Amino acid sequence: MAQVKSVRGTYDILPEAMRAHRHVVETGRAVAARYGYEEMSTPVFEFTEIFKRSLGDTSDVVTKEMYTFETRSGEQITLRPEATAGICRAFISGGLANQLPLKFFYTGPMFRYERPQKGRQRQFYQIDVELLGVAEPLGDVEIIAVGAQILRELGVLEHTVLELNTLGDPESRQAYRAVLVEYFGDHRDKLSPDSLDRLERNPLRILDSKDEGDRALVAAAPLFGDYLNDFSTEYFASVKAGLDALEIDYEVNSRLVRGLDYYTHTAFEFTTRKLGAQGAVLAGGRYDGLIETLGGRATPGIGWAAGVERLSMMLSEPPPAARPVAVVPDGEAAEREALRITQRLREEGFTVDLGFGGKYSKRMKRVGRIDAIAVVILREDALARGMATVRDLKTGEEEVSLASLSDRLARYR
RNA sequence: GUGGCUGUAGCUCAGCUGGUUAGAGCACCAGAUUGUGGAUCUGGGGGUCGUGGGUUCAAAUCCCAUCAGCCACCCCA
Structure with missing residues (x-):
């Protein structure tokens, strides 16, 4: 066995695997282009602060998964764990606010210091689509439609389920969050250790716990639907109506909560059972407050990211090599x-x-x-x-x- | 980060309860043969048995550690 090996969680993409990889990326790029999304690119690293501010100080990604280092001149730099933060930063840096709406397609490697598993590596590739400057539900619908179409053209859509949820606007979310903290706080003694931790960081996550004791508590927990204000409820209804019009199937999953703080309103995940525990294949949501958080003018945004490796693994037949x-x-x-x-x-x-x-x-x-x-x-x-x-x-x-x-x-x- | 499983040639694996020079198939290389390509034959290269310790007269085979992969948790693409 070779003593020269790649760093844990990283791997080489040899030509055969690269064909599948490229097929995923090229299909994504081509489909997104038909919807008017143009490719752009940003650096693989940013100032650490960009990710901390955008993803939230308590998110898992920020607290334990970032590749952060100090440069020779003392700057704190982080290899990007996802693309959205960098794209929004570029939006601000480049003064693009007067060109809205903007539609971007993106692809490249991301880095997360996680324990490797099938479908989960420390350097992995994503394709991304982002829509900036559209506050209407139609934007959510289009974003999801691009994703569904890419999955369809890759031949994997039928192996996925689109899970959909709303996190409401900030007002609704804060109200619900407060109620949840109070509810679970009254039952601290029955919560699993993981969920006790979630209670501090991201109480909504408790709703998705797999611990049996937690599930019993969750079953009796207050429902988000009761705390959504009218605007949020109507917004969600419009998104669902748009998906219905396009005949895109979905399942509302009220326990679907994204781990990143910046999401509002629509959250969604195309999941599969073909990849074991790493079921999320293409996921995203709306992030209306993100650009403002990063210091730009308030600008709505929505987008998703898909794992290229995960999609590659789902391809039934990798594209053949050119015959010379x-x-x-x-x-x-x-x-x-x-x-x-x-x-x-x-x-x-x-x-x-x-x-x-x-x-x-x-x-x-x-x-x-x-x-x-x-x-x-x-x-x-x-x-x-x-x-x-x-x-x-x-x-x-x-x-x-x-x-x-x-x-x-x-x-x- | 937590728990479990696994780790022998490029690949898939065999090596019973520890015992002389670690094997097979495929792949690879060379030669032969095939009126001249995927077939066949012959020969060949390639493994410090993940790594490092330990037990023993003796370890791929037992013990410990470590690294890596896989599975689950966690989290997510």
Whole structure:
């Protein structure tokens, strides 16, 4: 076993896995573009303060999962655990407030210091979509629709369930939170240790506890619906109506709570059972207060992030590699000609494989191994007559002139 | 961060209750053969048995630690 290994929780994406990875990203990019989302990018690290302010001091990500370090000049820097904070920071830094609404597509690596598991690594990739400057429910609907369409085109939508919830506006949320703290506070002695901790940090999370004792308490807990103000209730109804209109299936899950502090109103998660405990495949929500929190002008926002690795794992069949046309010289004198012809074909846009050495039989073996679609065989005697043999690995071979070679190969491009 | 399971060649694994030079299949390399490519034959390279200690006359095989992966919790993409 090699003693040289990658850092825990990181891994190499070799070509075969990379094809699946790229397929996910390219599908996301293409679908998002049809909805008007343009790609942008931000640095992989930001001042630590950006994440602390945006995600909330008590969130798990901030309290125990960040890769934070000090630079030579003493600045506190953090490798981004998610993309939204950086995008909002860029929105403020770049003075983009007068160009609203803005629609962004994003992809890149994220970093979280977590215990690795299947579908959970310390460096992982996300695709993201963000919509800034739209306060209407239609924005929520569009954002969810982009996600659903990407999942559909990847062929995984049917293996997911869209869970939907509302966290209300700040007023509703604060009211409910206060009631919950009081309720669970009266039952401290019955709460699990995890939930006691949640009571301090994020009491809403207790609602989603898997501890049996907690669940009994949760069953009798006050309902969020009773504390939503009219505006929040209507807002949620509009979002659901929009999804209905688009025939996007969802299940309202009143216990769905996002771990990041900045969410308001709509929260959603496309989850799957195919990936074990890491079921969230694409998740996000509305974050109307975030940009203001970071010091910008109050600007509504909504978006989601999806795990590229998780989606890759769900693909039933990874996209195949491109099948090249192989060029095989037979005899030493044909080799230089093979080099020239290969170069010419590549310039013309063909994917061409030319072995680096070996005799004819060895090179032909390679042709089979790389799954070439056709071979151009260059024999010395034929070359002297300006001819080459094109063998279709499936249908057989024929002799063509070098001048018409490209035309003959056009069908393989 | 907590608990459990696992760790032998590139891959999948075999190595019974500890005993001379650790094996197989696939893959890889070379040669042969096939009127000349995915078949077949022969040969070959490759493992400090995750790592580090310990027990023992003797450990891949027992004990401890450590690292990594997996599973669950936690959390989330």
